[in-house]
Amino acid sequence: MPGYEIFGEEEKKEIMAVLDTGVLFRYEFGAQRKGVYKVLEFEKKFAAYCGTSYGQAVTSGTVALKVALAALGVGPGDEVITQGFTFVATWEAILDIGAIPVFTEVDATLNMDPVDLEKKITERTRCIIPVHMLGAQARIQEIVAIAKRHGIPVLEDTAQATGARINGRHLGTFGDCGTFSFDAVKTMTTGEGGMIITANEELWRTMSEYHDHGHDHVVNPGARGGEGRRFIGFNYRMMEIQGAIGIAQLAKLDSMIEAQKKTKTALKEAASAIPGVKFRELVDEAGDSATFCCFFLESGEHCQRVNKVLAENNAGAINFGDNTWHFYPRWEHLLAGSTVTKSGWPFLEPGGRRRIMYDPELLPASVELISRTLVYPIPVKMTEERLAELTAALGQAAKA
Numbered sequence: 001m002p003g004y005e006i007f008g009e010e011e012k013k014e015i016m017a018v019l020d021t022g023v024l025f026r027y028e029f030g031a032q033r034k035g036v037y038k039v040l041e042f043e044k045k046f047a048a049y050c051g052t053s054y055g056q057a058v059t060s061g062t063v064a065l066k067v068a069l070a071a072l073g074v075g076p077g078d079e080v081i082t083q084g085f086t087f088v089a090t091w092e093a094i095l096d097i098g099a100i101p102v103f104t105e106v107d108a109t110l111n112m113d114p115v116d117l118e119k120k121i122t123e124r125t126r127c128i129i130p131v132h133m134l135g136a137q138a139r140i141q142e143i144v145a146i147a148k149r150h151g152i153p154v155l156e157d158t159a160q161a162t163g164a165r166i167n168g169r170h171l172g173t174f175g176d177c178g179t180f181s182f183d184a185v186k187t188m189t190t191g192e193g194g195m196i197i198t199a200n201e202e203l204w205r206t207m208s209e210y211h212d213h214g215h216d217h218v219v220n221p222g223a224r225g226g227e228g229r230r231f232i233g234f235n236y237r238m239m240e241i242q243g244a245i246g247i248a249q250l251a252k253l254d255s256m257i258e259a260q261k262k263t264k265t266a267l268k269e270a271a272s273a274i275p276g277v278k279f280r281e282l283v284d285e286a287g288d289s290a291t292f293c294c295f296f297l298e299s300g301e302h303c304q305r306v307n308k309v310l311a312e313n314n315a316g317a318i319n320f321g322d323n324t325w326h327f328y329p330r331w332e333h334l335l336a337g338s339t340v341t342k343s344g345w346p347f348l349e350p351g352g353r354r355r356i357m358y359d360p361e362l363l364p365a366s367v368e369l370i371s372r373t374l375v376y377p378i379p380v381k382m383t384e385e386r387l388a389e390l391t392a393a394l395g396q397a398a399k400a
């Protein structure tokens with residue numbers, strides 16, 4: 001799963017090309033940088049890899065979501081629909097922009113349930129954020145079709161599925177834009193970092209300016225420092241060393257995915273011996289990035305019984321029902337409306353009236369499904385010994 005497993009000479013060479021110029025900033029320093037623009041090069045290569053026109057690098061996947069929401073014009077008074085099984089970053093970005101997150105159930109794809117999505121659209125819905133969790137596809141074509149009918153833009157949170165596709169078309173290119181994360185545990189990593197891709201030039205231009213204090217990014221008299229601004233912005237700029245690492249990691253991405261796929265096939269084969277097991281539904285198996293192997297047992301009780309045997313054999317799997325990072329009922333700070341602001345924002349309005357309230361029982365179908373789901377993260381490099389240990393443990397679990 002994480003690209004740090006394969007750091008090598010390629011990353012060092014790219015980083016040294018930056019240090020040799022001494023320019024760590026992505027803009028300016030024309031003469032000194034000797035034509036080295038690593039962040040710009042990374043943006044172009046990443047967009048081309050995904051088969052789209054524009055890439056906008058930023059400091060994290062969380063910020064990528066926020067910049068995309070800002071460029072789509074989302075703000076206070078708006079609702080944004082996402083799924084109840086994701087990383088907290090998805091809804092942090094929605095709250096940070098001033099909008100209200102609305103959560104859907106997940107289905108057997110472990111991603112947004114399009115039937116529940118349709119029920120949660122209101123006249124205030126301004127964006128839909130399906131998340132391609134655990135390396136594989138949401139039902140993005142169905143979701144985009146629903147969104148089109150209602151005239152709502154779609155932002156794909158592709159943080160966990162870089163390189164995944166449907167029929168050869170990259171995730172992140174089905175909606176109006178797609179966001180990616182290159183944090184320390186993602187498939188390809190720049191330590192911290194993120195990217196937004198889009199085919200829409202105007203949307204890209206807005207993101208580009210917003211992420212750099214609103215600077216208009218046209219050639220001005222007086223160069224940088226002489227810009228005008230169409231709107232206020234912030235600083236979410238990626239630095240050159242991150243761009244350099246990104247270029248080296250991107251070149252290895254497809255081979256990382258291939259390695260993971262081999263391991264996943266072996267794990268699936270071993271797990272299929274467990275009576276009653278079903279695998280996570282994949283919209284396109286060939287396009288799975290294979291960063292995780294997910295399977296469903298018959299009940300929560302069956303799931304715990306199987307995982308106990310796996311754990312006894314040094315092969316315990318993750319049950320996301322126990323995980324506080326990724327699942328709605330475990331987000332105590334969201335459910336309680338905990339915030340550092342004295343006014344209570346974003347959960348309270350100025351004046352103290354409650355503006356957001358979440359019901360812990362909101363997503364019963366997801367709770368039922370997640371309670372009987374087991375997940376193995378798949379490393380890029382898996383030793384034969386470890387794989388043999390896992391498959392043997394799954395063989396033991398099949399008898400439990």
Ligand SMILES: *Cc1c(COP(=O)(O)O)cnc(C)c1O
Pocket residue numbers: 059060061062063086087089090131133157159160180181182183192193194
């Ligand atoms: C990792 C992640 C993010 C946030 O990315 P960072 O780069 O860590 O800020 C957003 N969404 C999902 C689904 C993630 O897994």
